[in-house]
Amino acid sequence: MMKKKTEKIQKNNQKSFKKEKKNIKKRAKKLATTLNWLDVESIEHNECIINDSGTKYIVRGIKIHPLNIHMLNVDDNYRVIESLAIAFNKINFKFYWKFVYQQPNLDEQNHNLIRILKNEEDKSILNLGDMFLNYHEWYINNFKEISFYFIVMENEKMIDKVYTDLKRFMTETRLMISPMTNDDFRNMIAYDFDNPAIDEYYFSVLKEIERFEFGNNKIGLEEKK
Structure with missing residues (x-):
């Protein structure tokens, strides 16, 4: 047995x-x-260097700051979407987009709060400040915020022109933008490895963008002919 x-x-x-x-x-x-998809050679000077089997590409991008269009009235809402559609129509080069969920950054808020409390003597206000700092820490540890990026990847000869055009077109929209930083690129890569559903390509390509048409106070896609 x-x-x-x-x-x-x-x-x-x-x-x-x-x-x-x-x-x-x-x-x-x-x-x-996954490592074969990720051909990152370095991240420095607010750009990402890609080495694809000996061919060097430079990646730069802009960050789109959040805008709650539901807080706008109908006319302002239309103008925001219209400005973005016009920008897309002007872009005549390949660009990429990326959504990234990351830990909220409340450094500026915490710094301002600590600065205000530094010379405060009222205990009730100090306790209130500590409560807010603790709340910020709890929020950072329990929530993620979404960041949205437009990215271009070109060789050394073309990157300056393409990136300048991207910034110019997006500056003409009613959205707030800022250049991507080294931290933005690192967060983007870290999010891909934390995300179980890694895309087939490292960057998601926005392919074959249809042109937008405007009429009757509405925005839509032109029909294929």
């Missing part, structure tokens, strides 16, 4: 070992594939 139990345990152990070995191979293959 003991011999049969021992043999059964050994068989189960062998099955578990084979299963774990198979899972390890899958993870190793997935990691290798």
